[in-house]
Amino acid sequence: MNIAHVLARKGGHVHTIRPEQTVREALAALARHNIGALVVVEQTDRPVGIISERDIVRALVEDEAMFARAVRDLMTRDVIVATPEDDLMSVAHTMTERRIRHLPVVVGGRLVGIVSIGDVVKAQRDQYEGEIATLQMQITDMPS
């Protein structure tokens, strides 16, 4: 299974924000969409960073006036990105080892999707459940 199969049932919509927007706007978008991170993109849909709830929490402790600052001041710039062809297993390992919870997916530099660690866990669980279901059917010739 690869990342394209994970994205296929996510509708292809990614919540994004521009680097010049404020942290307050980012926080509002996170709450509104009930998500953990926004991909920061330029006009051309090129990802230039990612800003997560954790980034905001950490900054807030340091500086209570940070809401008015620009997203670009807070975002993580060296974003690891995936492509639709990346396999689920490699991505799962990379996310776990590097402690990344969100991975933007790009094709030719353009943002086409995002996978969260939750998506990866669900895809893996479905894969294992499917394999178990198949084996059960073969052993018993009947549904579980």
Next chain:
Amino acid sequence: MPQPGTEAQPLRVAIIGAGPSGFYAAEQLLSSPKLVATVDLFDRLPTPYGLVRYGVAPDHQKIKAVTAAYDKTAAHPRFRFFGNVEFGKHVSRRDLAAYYHQILFTTGAQTDRRMGIPGEDLGGSYPATDFVAWYNGHPDYVRHTFDLQQESAAVVGVGNVAVDVARILLRSPDELATTDIADYALDALRESRVRDVHLLGRRGPAQAAFTNPEIRELGDLSSSDVVVRPEEVALDDLSRAALDRTQDRTTMRKVEILQGFVTRPPAGRPRRLHIRFLVSPVEVRGADGRMTGLRLVHNVLQATPAGTLVARATDRFEDLAAGLVFRSVGYRGVPLPDVPFHQDWGVILNEKGRVLDPDSRQPVVGLYAAGWIKRGPTGVIGTNKPDAAETVDAMIEDAAQGSILDPTEPSAAAAEAFVRGRQPQVISYPDWLRLNQLEVEKGRALGRPRVKFTRVEEMLAALGR
């Protein structure tokens, strides 16, 4: 008006495509404690089971036994089968909206990806799935012909379809004669002159998609020897590092099995399977409209930022003589009339099975997708069970909220009368069970699991139509 989903007014669901996903979704809808649903399962073919009948290889009968579970679903009193009825030809989305509250598409991935290289359309070059559908007796492929007078055949890809094609080309016809392979295919394979089959993987042994049982089975064929190149089954540094990190035992075992073929002495069997890695075809070569071989480029592996090892072409090339090539480099769904489609991914545009409007990205009321047409072609048969469950959960949630279609005639009798009006030769489940019984009886006399009907006219005639 009361909400549908009760004994008096059940939720009426049309499912398009009677493969595993269609049956799993039907089973989950019919057994839901949250509402009462009726399911009409449509298929463009007169026979149910989709790829279990027409994709799973004839020498893998044990896998085909999963149909027992589908028959159990079909025995439910609120289940009906409308076989030989094609969406987009006999019935449209608008038609169905007059009789059903929800429409679920489980039409699979019906077409193959092309390699996109020069010479791909020369004679002797075929999609692997055409060959699979042909040897499995799919009515649309009965008239296809494959030039099996060639001695060397290549199969591009190392997934389960590629492995099936290689195995059917290599297996002794006497063994195939005990399966439910189509009779015409068996006759053609008896005359086959194919001696060498080259299975071509673009990445290395640790990345090959085939399973360990599949590769062992290839090694155990009575009619062929396996040939591998030591340098191609050796682990490169990146793959070794990845395996050290993940401790993935299944993959380690796969590499060991493949490396084991290096030292295994050939048994002098009549056919040979060459399992190749780190090669990609860049051109199908030929003369006078017929292929004579493939030009291959040798690849090395490199890691993507997200950690996947992908193939990168080098400047080393090789010419492989082959009169036949079967491509199996991926599959994609076919767009359905009047249903939003995602061209890049080859699936119906959806979120957790709810079909989305391409402009607003909002769910289209009453339309759903499950299986390969929802997520793309991946996983084993059982993977469609949790996948269908996700969609069915969304369907039940939407029904509870009243977010469903508003049919003018939500009645089982009206729907059936309509379908029969459009396609008088509709096949019911009892009709199919009769066909199944005839196939099995015919097979029993010959020591075969069944002898398949391969033409729609034959099926109709057998039913006295």
